[in-house]
Amino acid sequence: MTATVVVDVDGGAPYRIDIGAGLLGDGARLTGRWRGRHALIVSDAHVAPHYAEALAATLRDARPGARIATHVIEAGEASKTLANFSGVIDALATHGATRDACVYALGGGVVGDLAGFAAACWMRGIDCVQLPTSLLAMVDSSVGGKTAVDIPAGKNLVGAFHPPRAVLIDTATLATLPPRELRAGLAEVVKYGAIFDAAFLDWLEANADALLALDDAAIAYAIAASCRHKAAVVERDPFEHGERALLNFGHTFGHAIEAEQGFGGLVHGEAVAVGMVLAARLSARLGLAAEVDAMRLSRLLERFGLPVALPAGLDADALLARMQLDKKADARGLRLVLWDGIGRARIVAGVAAADIRAVLG
Numbered sequence: 001m002t003a004t005v006v007v008d009v010d011g012g013a014p015y016r017i018d019i020g021a022g023l024l025g026d027g028a029r030l031t032g033r034w035r036g037r038h039a040l041i042v043s044d045a046h047v048a049p050h051y052a053e054a055l056a057a058t059l060r061d062a063r064p065g066a067r068i069a070t071h072v073i074e075a076g077e078a079s080k081t082l083a084n085f086s087g088v089i090d091a092l093a094t095h096g097a098t099r100d101a102c103v104y105a106l107g108g109g110v111v112g113d114l115a116g117f118a119a120a121c122w123m124r125g126i127d128c129v130q131l132p133t134s135l136l137a138m139v140d141s142s143v144g145g146k147t148a149v150d151i152p153a154g155k156n157l158v159g160a161f162h163p164p165r166a167v168l169i170d171t172a173t174l175a176t177l178p179p180r181e182l183r184a185g186l187a188e189v190v191k192y193g194a195i196f197d198a199a200f201l202d203w204l205e206a207n208a209d210a211l212l213a214l215d216d217a218a219i220a221y222a223i224a225a226s227c228r229h230k231a232a233v234v235e236r237d238p239f240e241h242g243e244r245a246l247l248n249f250g251h252t253f254g255h256a257i258e259a260e261q262g263f264g265g266l267v268h269g270e271a272v273a274v275g276m277v278l279a280a281r282l283s284a285r286l287g288l289a290a291e292v293d294a295m296r297l298s299r300l301l302e303r304f305g306l307p308v309a310l311p312a313g314l315d316a317d318a319l320l321a322r323m324q325l326d327k328k329a330d331a332r333g334l335r336l337v338l339w340d341g342i343g344r345a346r347i348v349a350g351v352a353a354a355d356i357r358a359v360l361g
């Protein structure tokens with residue numbers, strides 16, 4: 001194993017994030033937090049053919065007599081729906097899952113968010129072990145307990161905070177991840193440098209080629225550093241009453257893009273890449289940060305093959321309207337995550353619609 005990060009929230013059950021190649025074959029580690037007899041593996045149609053059967057066999061070997069079922073959804077953001085949430089709930093019911101059952105979320109962030117939300121709701125909450133297989137899920141969505149589904153009105157609008165019992169990151173699964181999805185995951189890795197850690201952003205610039213080539217050491221370092229940043233902020237602010245919102249850098253724009261495209265255009269990491277550049281440009285426009293920082297962020301994202309401008313055909317006013325349903329908004333209006341420069345994000349209220357409209361073009 002290359003690293004372990006512990007997430008220890010006051011008043012909550014601490015959980016481990018284990019990172020290493022081959023962890024999906026580690027029966028003892030996989031079943032260590034599973035208390036009952038029933039387990040439901042939730043996966044998607046791209047991931048399940050590679051890993052679901054072997055995972056079920058490993059669980060069976062580690063727990064003779066256990067009842068293990070698998071539920072597979074279609075792959076992609078368009079599957080993170082209330083209908084598929086119902087599908088997972090029905091699978092738990094058909095399986096006869098008792099309160100001590102465990103959901104194993106095997107896949108990217110879509111599977112993790114959907115399966116985690118079903119685990120949060122079944123019998124008012126059962127255990128969920130996150131087994132992220134996309135880079136994005138490894139560095140972000142598997143950690144921190146945000147679970148949700150999308151509705152046509154917007155991203156993640158229906159969900160719950162439900163921390164996982166454990167997170168096992170098997171880095172060997174990245175071998176089958178499509179290149180576009182590797183790049184999308186790198187957007188959320190860049191985010192940690194952008195919001196918290198200028199030295200990490202320097203490191204990403206220096207190691208961009210190694211990361212794109214899936215160099216083992218570089219990838220393991222990037223995953224562990226990202227998980228440490230996420231774990232630290234989640235420990236201090238698990239329910240996003242304050243600084244956790246910094247993790248939303250680029251997301252008010254990004255989520256609006258995803259929703260406006262009907263969850264079938266840019267993937268989440270790509271939309272966040274565009275959103276981070278727009279947030280950096282807005283910060284420069286408002287005099288909070290230098291334009292040169294926005295340009296540096298944009299160059300790094302482009303080097304990772306990510307989009308840095310709004311896709312053609314999107315209507316700026318429609319995006320602005322979508323942004324009003326952002327979960328950081330309150331009765332006083334929108335709150336945006338902007339920055340003072342690389343590594344120094346901050347939450348800003350009261351930004352004029354005209355300024356936001358200006359960066360949307």
Ligand SMILES: NC(=O)c1ccc[n+]([C@@H]2O[C@H](COP(=O)([O-])OP(=O)(O)OC[C@H]3O[C@@H](n4cnc5c(N)ncnc54)[C@H](O)[C@@H]3O)[C@@H](O)[C@H]2O)c1
Nearest residue numbers: 046075076108109110133134136140141146173176177268
């Ligand atoms: N809960 C959180 O804190 C949080 C954080 C960030 C993102 N998210 C959510 O995560 C989702 C994005 O996650 P994502 O980028 O993983 O998308 P995803 O789950 O759609 O996975 C991306 C694609 O890669 C495929 N895939 C994943 N792992 C694979 C593997 N090892 N081999 C082959 N194919 C593989 C999937 O089937 C899918 O087609 C969004 O819905 C976003 O809102 C949540």
Ligand SMILES: O=C(O)C(=O)C[C@@H](O)[C@H](O)[C@H](O)COP(=O)(O)O
Nearest residue numbers: 140144146155156244247248251327
């Ligand atoms: O964990 C968080 O907090 C984040 O904001 C991480 C984001 O990368 C992630 O996309 C999250 O799902 C967004 O949350 P939301 O509350 O804006 O839906």
Ligand SMILES: [Zn+2]
Nearest residue numbers: 188251268272
């Ligand atoms: Zn995100």
